[in-house]
Amino acid sequence: MNPLSDIKGRAEIERLVDRFYEKVRADDLLGPIFNDIAKVDWSSHLPKLYAFWQAVLFRDGGFKGNPIGVHFKLLSETSMDWPRFQRWLDLFRSTVDEMFTGEHAAHIKNTAEDMAHVIYSRINNVLDPRFDPANLTPAQRARYAKYPEVASA
Numbered sequence: 001m002n003p004l005s006d007i008k009g010r011a012e013i014e015r016l017v018d019r020f021y022e023k024v025r026a027d028d029l030l031g032p033i034f035n036d037i038a039k040v041d042w043s044s045h046l047p048k049l050y051a052f053w054q055a056v057l058f059r060d061g062g063f064k065g066n067p068i069g070v071h072f073k074l075l076s077e078t079s080m081d082w083p084r085f086q087r088w089l090d091l092f093r094s095t096v097d098e099m100f101t102g103e104h105a106a107h108i109k110n111t112a113e114d115m116a117h118v119i120y121s122r123i124n125n126v127l128d129p130r131f132d133p134a135n136l137t138p139a140q141r142a143r144y145a146k147y148p149e150v151a152s153a
């Protein structure tokens with residue numbers, strides 16, 4: 001038996017992201033968006049995602065990007081509806097749970113969930129009252145206070 005441990009730094013983030021996108025590429029709903037529509041260049045996309053999650057967990061990694069804009073552009077070629085985000089989240093959560101356990105593992109899953117709601121509602125122009133700053137729960141408020149500012153390119 002090999003008990004799981006937490007995400008400790010860049011090495012674990014790389015293993016997690018690599019495994020997650022292996023699953024995404026093979027997925028019937030999400031695979032075609034990455035493989036056929038965006039025709040993602042994995043050699044540049046994966047390092048960007050390592051940096052993104054490193055910024056979320058450890059406030060470094062040098063991520064520069066525009067996550068809302070990138071996903072918004074996909075709308076002209078595919079639906080970005082909630083079932084797709086739900087699938088993304090299911091794959092992300094199950095990959096984290098297969099590989100890690102602990103505080104960072106929990107934080108990365110919470111952040112993914114928050115980001116999925118924010119990206120979905122912003123690009124589809126669906127206002128979600130749960131994420132209105134006026135309606136945040138104390139737990140959400142505490143979590144958001146820990147997020148780093150993400151620089152735009």
Ligand code: HEM
Binds near residue numbers: 085
């Ligand atoms: C339906 C769900 C989603 C789909 C189909 C999707 C698809 C994509 C695609 C095609 C790209 C562009 C890749 C490239 O051309 O290099 C991208 C970039 C990215 N995605 Fe997603 N994504 C989804 C959800 C999410 C979620 C929930 C997060 C965050 C937790 C996320 C984080 C990112 C980031 C950080 C980038 C890089 C942004 C940049 O280059 O500025 N994605 N995604």
